[in-house]
Amino acid sequence: MRVIPAVKEMQAEVLNQKAQGKSIGFVPTMGFLHEGHLSLIKKAREENDLVVLSIFVNPLQFGPNEDFATYPRDFERDRALAESEGVDFLFYPSVEEMYPNPSSVTLVVQKRTDVLCGKSRPGHFDGVATVLAKLFQIVQPTRAYFGKKDAQQVAVVEGLITDLNFPVELVPVDIVREADGLAKSSRNVNLLPEDRKQAVVLHKSLQQAKKVMDEGERNPSTLISLIKEMITSESSGRIDYIELLSYPQLLPIERLEGKFIIALAVHFTNVRLIDNFILEIN
């Protein structure tokens, strides 16, 4: 595995490989790898000639009061994990390398952003889209792998790839969970012990909502109320949102049908956690 910190070197390498007909699987991350990331890498490894993993904590997608400074980082551990998963190139640029001067051009996401995380994180998805547009140019992926935990991100990336004609196949990968159901997240490490115990309620409430739906409930409000009640009674977490929307359009629906997402975000002491189920009724 080669670690490449320079944009020009990374780009020259993949352009050279692509000129030889090689396919490139790309896993963009902010590092502090967990089993969720590893499942993306494994899938990329299976489906492509070469695998590029990027680790870059992108300041553009953090708001002024968000956790850019405290976002967990451990490069040596990440490097060892990447190597053991058979990554070919680990792209690890500095902020200065990615943004040498204030950008003269940025991307603005016009749709799918005024709901879920986008509502409380203005500009977040503009930052995601801008860094991904750059990374897609630098890494030239044939396929790009994203976790369904960030379901709104997957929806935004789907729009980005389609509307700007990136020749990239988007591959969404299922959420990986702890034994007790908590979705794997780099941020979990910042949970206080008591919060960690309570955090299981996120997944539990989604399961309960699915159960009620399987029994025939078709009213979105009923499911949302049920989840809200469970989280409030079984944790001290402060609910940011619980929403039920069509997927990937992320528009409100009045009755459960077609493909939709139930998604939630809850603040604990040091960490805001998200989780979701993407479901389909036909």
Place this chain on the structure above:
Amino acid sequence: MRVIPAVKEMQAEVLNQKAQGKSIGFVPTMGFLHEGHLSLIKKAREENDLVVLSIFVNPLQFGPNEDFATYPRDFERDRALAESEGVDFLFYPSVEEMYPNPSSVTLVVQKRTDVLCGKSRPGHFDGVATVLAKLFQIVQPTRAYFGKKDAQQVAVVEGLITDLNFPVELVPVDIVREADGLAKSSRNVNLLPEDRKQAVVLHKSLQQAKKVMDEGERNPSTLISLIKEMITSESSGRIDYIELLSYPQLLPIERLEGKFIIALAVHFTNVRLIDNFILEIN
């Protein structure tokens, strides 16, 4: 030469060619080709294995009161010219093909737009950047050729390529002029006979300004006044702007030094014409 109207077919073709190590020269145009365009094609032909010409009148870069509807079009003539210049692929998509639905993502140009044409054409360069980002994905150029007549566009594209890391070499090509000095433009065909005669003053005034500069003048205001006076006295054109700025940064300068542009735009009866000199004093 193959004419390709479909995005997917164009992209598949160039990706296939690039996987065989071929270089691609790209000339993006709005059609109604003149000798200026042909000089871009000739240069692309010399420097690349394959040449892609695109013809697309991009609605996104026209304002509501601009000439999208009357912009001159003559596809059969353009096709014959492209063929005779040795173009390999003529990409000729419909508006529906390029923008099948309202875009969920657009590009916003943050710099170099509040001067020259950008000042009187709000959103114009956002539309240019958005369509070029798409075209760069669809055509996958090794090199892209742009005329220096649209000098602000060249400056914006330079920022776009650098800041979003497009692996594309920007090749600016000199202005081609009529025998009397008028810069070639697709819009010249819409000039009334009397306006056509008077329009020669644009180039003449730039030459006069350069002469005065060569004789030692270093004050931008003096040159601007001189140009303004010539245009006003020798034509009935209405001046949109006459500006003198650093290039490609497009920032005001107080004294002529380094690389700079003298650019102007003048409204005639049916047409707004632009012209410029890019000069350097060291």
